[in-house]
Amino acid sequence: MILLLHPRATKPKNRRLPLAVLSLAAVLEGREEYTLVDGNLDPAPGESLDRLMRDKPAELLAVSVMPGPQMVAAIPLCRAFREKYPAVPIVWGGYFPSLHPDAALNASYVDYVVRGQGEETLLELLEALRGRRELGSVRGLSWKDGSGLHVHNPERALRSPNEFPWLPYHRLDMPRYLLPTFLGSRTAVHQASIGCPYRCNFCGVVPVYGGQKMESPARTAAVLEHLRERYGANAVQFYDNNFFLREDHARELAGRLRPLGMRWWCEARVDIVLGYSDDTLRKLRDAGCTMIFFGVESGSDAVLREMRKNLRSEQVLELARRIREFGIIPEYSFIFGNPHDADRDTRETIAFIRRVKRINPQVEIVVQTYVPVPQREGMYGGVDGQIRFPDTPEEWATDRWFRFTIRTDPRLPWLPGHVKRRIDNFELVMASRWPTVQDARLPRWSKLLLRGLSSWRYALGIYDFPLELRWAQNWIKLRKPRFESL
Ligand code: B12
Ligand code: SF4
Incomplete structure (x- = not known):
């Protein structure tokens, strides 16, 4: 057993x-x-x-x-x-x-x-x-060998999910896993590929997988059809790090997913989706693509180069502009806190986000703070000598390192307290001015209240001490309908 x-x-x-x-x-x-x-x-x-x-x-x-x-x-x-x-x-x-x-x-x-x-x-x-x-x-x-020394065997080559059997869903109490989200009343999750072919030097996927393998569109569609027919799933979140790569693959997938009538969310790269034709984007939308999460990371081309992101800020703005007409909501994720000058980086990233919002107010902004993970070829920001990771799970579980991991209070030597506070305050103002469409439980009145309270701050660019917004967010949280008992 x-x-x-x-x-x-x-x-x-x-x-x-x-x-x-x-x-x-x-x-x-x-x-x-x-x-x-x-x-x-x-x-x-x-x-x-x-x-x-x-x-x-x-x-x-x-x-x-x-x-x-x-x-x-x-x-x-x-x-x-x-x-x-x-x-x-x-x-x-x-x-x-x-x-x-x-x-x-x-x-x-x-x-x-x-x-x-x-x-x-x-x-x-x-x-x-x-x-x-x-x-x-x-x-x-x-x-561990006989004397307790750690032995690390060579890497294993990645295999495509196609080469493994289907997941044994029948071994789980499936209805308890298909929960309501903004996408649908019974949302499933699926990962159609493993890893990522890119080499961004801040990202935890690179040292773990160092490559990507995808399953065929036929298999992805067959799995979703099974989840729909057998368990009543009507929406799906794709957990792939990059759901789209080749355009012909994306088109085939769109053709196969459309008849299922499911709404879905996925993660993708700006440059890849920008490279797709209008016809492909339309087909993806018609196939149920509702929202795409993009790792935009920064509005500075120098920072993007340093991150090895293979992306330019102009492409980010262009996609925000272009995707509007296809009715797909983009979610742009930014990584704040460049170790060389976290203060300037924060000011520039905020200014860039405001440009994005002017182009397409529908773009949802995700604010992240840079927290390094070990990288074979050196960590983004040249921080290799500045941080010593814990040696045991117990140390990782301490308050100090737990907050680091979940990025709430990473306490990084290069990130002064006042800069971290500005990042948090900006995030709060953004989230209040444009409450996410993903929170299906947020009543309309609360969105209006948050918008009303935060509009002046956003308009004037005043983010400091947003005490009223913090209070309003907490108050609303207490009144939200709960799904906890499901
Ligand atoms: C789903 C998910 C979550 C879910 C967790 C759901 C759950 N586990 O119950 C939630 C939303 C809770 C979550 C949270 C976090 N996550 Co998360 N998450 C993911 C996501 C999107 C998919 C993971 C997944 O299920 N993949 C599908 C399975 C099949 O793949 P897999 O996990 O890699 O498993 C394979 C191998 O790892 C291995 N394996 C796994 N377990 C085991 C066990 C044994 C015994 C063996 C032999 C093998 C094995 O075999 C599996 C099959 O090949 C990944 C991104 C990604 N696509 O990988 C990020 C990811 C794993 N998350 C990440 C992080 C950092 C977090 C957070 C800690 C921080 C954050 N802000 O995101 C938070 C936790 C903070 C909090 N406040 O909760 C990072 C991890 C790397 C890193 N930077 O440290 C990832 C890679 C995202 C990213 N790109 O940075 N996450
Ligand atoms: S940030 Fe995205 S594109 Fe870059 S390596 Fe990680 S998953 Fe791949």
Whole structure:
């Protein structure tokens, strides 16, 4: 028996299909006995693990760990499991151990780390645990040798999702995962590709995957049709880092998704979508494409070059202008806080965002603060010598590093407090002046109230001390209808 654990990562109302462990389940289905435990659904995952262990002792506990809340939730679960069942090996996979394999292995309750794509590595690890192959031959695996030294096996080449079986949705209580969003009343999630072919030096996807493989449009459409017919899904969020690359692929996808009548959201690159013909953009819209998230990062060409983003600010403005006529809402995400001059960078980025908004007020703005992740070829902003990442999961879970991970209060040596405050205040004014269409639970009156309170600030460019907006946002939050019980 293999236990697949997905520790709690989010609030119940934001629960989505646990794709990481479902992908592992897909390759175990029909050949191994396994059980899924999802902390986003199960209020007491530790007790569920105990119950399962009583029924049938497990051979392996496999845990998916994303940085932030999920890692914090994984620690006590794995520590307790190790104390009670010391003979059962524990493997961690996902973005946290892939980015920080040594920190993960420093925990006494982590025996193995799977870096990057996990399906084949997990199967080979099982063979090694059964004495049928050497641990050293399992690509993508990190482990501890007899003296406790960490061994990092060579990388594993990426395989296309096409090469793996479909996800075993039937092993989950599906209605509890198809929740209302602005896209539809029963929103599914799907990831049609893995990784990303670009090399932006601030991005956590690069060191984990270093490439991209896509599934065929035929398979994507067949999966969605199944989710619609079998479980009543009527909308989907695509989790791909770049849902669009080649135009012929996007056109085929549009043709296949259109008959499904589902509304969808995805992530894409500005330059790629800008390169598509009007006809392709129309076809995507008709196929249900409602909103696209774009990593714009900066309005400064020098900063974009430094980030290795392969993008120009002119393209960002051009896309904001062009996409209007197709009725697709763009979501532009910006990374504030260039380490060389965070103050100037903040002023320039705010000015650029105001230009974007003048061109297309529908563009939704996402404000992020730069938080580095280890990069093989050096981190954006030349900050390699300025930051020392924690050595253990426990240290990552401390208040200081938790806030760093979730970017609320990263406390970076190059980001003065007053600049961080300006970024936060600007974000609040933006979010009030243009409340997102994605919050389906926000009543109309509250949007009007927020707009009314923030208009003068935005018009005059006064972002400091937005106490009234903070108060209004909190007050509205308390009155919003809840989906928590779903
Ligand atoms: C869904 C998602 C979320 C969901 C989590 C849902 C959940 N897990 O319950 C939510 C919205 C909660 C979330 C939160 C965060 N996320 Co997030 N998220 C994603 C997203 C879009 C998809 C992940 C996914 O499910 N992919 C599908 C599965 C199949 O792929 P996978 O996870 O890579 O899994 C494979 C391997 O990793 C491996 N594997 C995974 N687990 C295991 C376990 C074992 C045992 C084994 C053997 C293998 C294995 O095998 C799998 C199949 O090959 C990714 C972007 C992306 N496309 O990867 C970002 C991403 C993972 N998130 C990221 C981050 C940083 C966060 C946050 C910490 C910060 C933030 N502000 O975004 C927050 C947490 C803060 C908070 N306030 O909650 C980063 C991680 C890299 C980094 N910079 O550190 C990513 C890559 C986004 C990005 N481009 O920066 N996230
Ligand atoms: S920022 Fe986007 S385009 Fe750049 S490497 Fe990351 S996922 Fe790819």
